[in-house]
Amino acid sequence: MRFIEWLDDRLQIKSMLKDLFDHPVPKRKLSFLDFLGFATAFSFFNQAFTGLLLATVYKPSAKEAYASIQGIQNNPLEHFIRSLHFWGANFMVVLIFLHILRVFFVSAYKKPRELTWLVGGVLLIGTLGLAFTGYLLPWDQQAYWATTVGTAIAGYMPVIGHYLVSLARDGSNVTGLTLTRFYAVHMLLLPALILAAFGVHFFLVLRQGMSFTEEVAKAKREGGQVRGGTEPFWPNTVWKMMLFVSLVGVALWVLALRFPAGLGHAADPLNKSQYIPEPVWYFFSIYQLLKYFPGKLDVIGTVGLPLVFIVVLFGLPFFDRNLSRKVKKRPFALGTAGIVVVAIIALTYIGYQSVPKAVASTGVKAHPSFSGDILPVLQSSCASCHGSSGGLTVTSYDGIMHTGDDKPVVIPGHPTSSLLVQKLLGTVQPQMPLGQNPLSKDQIQNIENWIKDGAKNN
Amino acid sequence: MKRGAIEKPNTEKFPQMNRRTFFKAGIATLGTLIGVGYLGSALAFLWPASARAAKLENVGALDDFAPETATLVTYHASSGTPEGVYIVNTAGKLLALDFHCTHLECAINWSPDLKQFLCPCHGSVFNIEGVNLAGPAPRPLYRRVLQVKGERVLIGGRII
Structure with a gap:
């Protein structure tokens, strides 16, 4: 390699590369989980690459954004690049969280790697910022209303809340000005921040080596050998890393090909179709959590918990004075983290279940079954209010038959005198679902037929 | 005082301040002002109209x-x-x-x-x-x- 020689003559890169890459790694401890950070970096470069291509065809204005995405959707190659960008965003969020969990589990944030952890915190916030700002750019209904709700949350911050919201939106509502602002943040500010932080993060990792390599140094000091032997970081470990990242890349491509990114109806700030926003899946846990803090306690969920998260994230290497890296000696740290992870998964699942989903029309059935035809409709259209509050509970057979302020709402055999039907038809006001489009004629007819049949739990 | 003699700086009034520290402080102040200027105009630029x-x-x-x-x-x-x-x-x-x-x-x-x-x-x-x-x-x-x-x-x- 004459070029390397030429470069080395001028920059002495050989000694630098040797410092960074030439160290032994304990074979026994190596796990593909140690490559999650590298995989996160890969997904960022996927975003940068596909984002750059998309930027050449996307038009960042409220008048043209949606049409330009439609154009992208209609061109197979452009659509595929957008799908890669869409799935890459999901990958990046998932991988960075898994990476953080892994680093936490193996105590790699402890001395001397506190700075690496802190810079990683900046990378996490930058990643979530990219996900949030990128969500608005297609300018469809979901983008518009999820951003309206998402930015509204900042308004709960005491004193400065209103300023934060109008600073984010460039005005009191989400408008074309917001789109331009988010575009600049998504395209310039956050990528620059992430690149800078990533540079520092990556340098620190190479400089200090991964935390488990310390075992080798310790063994060397004591004149012994690491149990299970070692392998050189370059080339052995690096090639394993490349294999793992390639597999992640293949998964990304397969998902992008198999499940292309979609596009909803154009953003309608007047919401004539009465669209009800729902958050992107990684915010489902917060979305569900907010439901447990009714009324004035909202501020706990909207401001308090995110603040606690940030304090814990950036304070962790300093709060956690326990120097041990053994799992058994860290019951509190690992126990707490375990509970938080389980809670997030559970909340995401419950939140996902509670989102009103479009129920496929089954047409009118003469003898509909409760579990097959009635309960799904009630759950999708009524349970967001009549789930745990709102008097009547519609999430189970017993609930429908035996709860409510005006119970019974179902009189078996008599659909027209059942309050449930009267409310759905609007013959008793207010018509349900409150403030939304009525159920379809088919759906109401099925409920009537089911009551006529004796309102059985079938 | 003789013509051409260099007047000594008045070190009694500012005992710590010689020419070198004066310039250092001046350059630091100038740099800070420029930094604040960029930051302030960025904020004013991004601030939404009333x-x-x-x-x-x-x-x-x-x-x-x-x-x-x-x-x-x-x-x-x-x-x-x-x-x-x-x-x-x-x-x-x-x-x-x-x-x-x-x-x-x-x-x-x-x-x-x-x-x-x-x-x-x-x-x-x-x-x-x-x-x-x-x-x-x-x-x-x-x-x-x-x-x-x-x-x-x-x-x-x-x-x-």
Whole structure:
């Protein structure tokens, strides 16, 4: 390699590369989980690459954004690049969280790697910022209303809340000005921040080596050998890393090909179709959590918990004075983290279940079954209010038959005198679902037929 | 004093200050001022215009707004993106209410039967004047500037 020689003559890169890459790694401890950070970096470069291509065809204005995405959707190659960008965003969020969990589990944030952890915190916030700002750019209904709700949350911050919201939106509502602002943040500010932080993060990792390599140094000091032997970081470990990242890349491509990114109806700030926003899946846990803090306690969920998260994230290497890296000696740290992870998964699942989903029309059935035809409709259209509050509970057979302020709402055999039907038809006001489009004629007819049949739990 | 002799600096008054430290302090101050200048102008650049100062826009004639009901009109001035505003005619006066729920800003719907605004997201309820009656909404609906000029009804930016 004459070029390397030429470069080395001028920059002495050989000694630098040797410092960074030439160290032994304990074979026994190596796990593909140690490559999650590298995989996160890969997904960022996927975003940068596909984002750059998309930027050449996307038009960042409220008048043209949606049409330009439609154009992208209609061109197979452009659509595929957008799908890669869409799935890459999901990958990046998932991988960075898994990476953080892994680093936490193996105590790699402890001395001397506190700075690496802190810079990683900046990378996490930058990643979530990219996900949030990128969500608005297609300018469809979901983008518009999820951003309206998402930015509204900042308004709960005491004193400065209103300023934060109008600073984010460039005005009191989400408008074309917001789109331009988010575009600049998504395209310039956050990528620059992430690149800078990533540079520092990556340098620190190479400089200090991964935390488990310390075992080798310790063994060397004591004149012994690491149990299970070692392998050189370059080339052995690096090639394993490349294999793992390639597999992640293949998964990304397969998902992008198999499940292309979609596009909803154009953003309608007047919401004539009465669209009800729902958050992107990684915010489902917060979305569900907010439901447990009714009324004035909202501020706990909207401001308090995110603040606690940030304090814990950036304070962790300093709060956690326990120097041990053994799992058994860290019951509190690992126990707490375990509970938080389980809670997030559970909340995401419950939140996902509670989102009103479009129920496929089954047409009118003469003898509909409760579990097959009635309960799904009630759950999708009524349970967001009549789930745990709102008097009547519609999430189970017993609930429908035996709860409510005006119970019974179902009189078996008599659909027209059942309050449930009267409310759905609007013959008793207010018509349900409150403030939304009525159920379809088919759906109401099925409920009537089911009551006529004796309102059985079938 | 002889001609041509160099006057000694007055070190009694500023014992720490010689030429070198003076220049260092001066350069640091200049650098800080430039930094603050960039930061300050960035903030001023990004700061949104005052909502109250938004342009007034004609949304209809007095007769368009029947008593004791709410009418959805559109406001465009600030950005070209339509913004929904309910004009309410109640108790002999006109109000301009922003059509976003004050909980998480979903779009509310006017129910003519109930004479209330209902939010489809978490069930907040507001009366015709926009006062929050039920649900998680923490405050009344935001109002916007409203002026009547002759027969014309004009609305402007949001009043926080």
